[in-house]
Amino acid sequence: MISADLLRRLRNELPMAVTIAALGRQGPPSKISEGYLRFLCPRCGEMLATVNPRNNLAHCFCCRKNLNNIDLLLTEGHDFRSAVALLEGLLKQYEARQANQPPRSDDR
Numbered sequence: 001m002i003s004a005d006l007l008r009r010l011r012n013e014l015p016m017a018v019t020i021a022a023l024g025r026q027g028p029p030s031k032i033s034e035g036y037l038r039f040l041c042p043r044c045g046e047m048l049a050t051v052n053p054r055n056n057l058a059h060c061f062c063c064r065k066n067l068n069n070i071d072l073l074l075t076e077g078h079d080f081r082s083a084v085a086l087l088e089g090l091l092k093q094y095e096a097r098q099a100n101q102p103p104r105s106d107d108r
């Protein structure tokens with residue numbers, strides 16, 4: 001059973017940059033541009049899907065679609081259950097890393 005709370009956490013608490021880095025070659029090509037992570041939009045194929053760190057959503061400036069972590073994996077060919085399972089594993093790893101590190105001064 002997949003809870004709504006888990007889905008919310010997968011969308012909001014796991015940075016998309018972490019997801020894309022973890023996907024590696026299985027994920028979309030990405031680059032850092034002007035301080036933002038951009039990746040190849042799976043819908044239109046332009047390198048203009050840009051992660052907004054404030055809401056952890058990627059917005060494509062070409063086709064104007066928004067993508068969250070779950071949408072990203074679905075467009076990469078995962079089914080919903082495998083996308084949730086994969087993201088849940090990444091979120092646990094991410095939270096374990098965060099817990100081991102002192103807060104950075106630039107965190108708000």
Ligand SMILES: [Zn+2]
Pocket residue numbers: 041042043044045046049060061062063064065
């Ligand atoms: Zn697009």
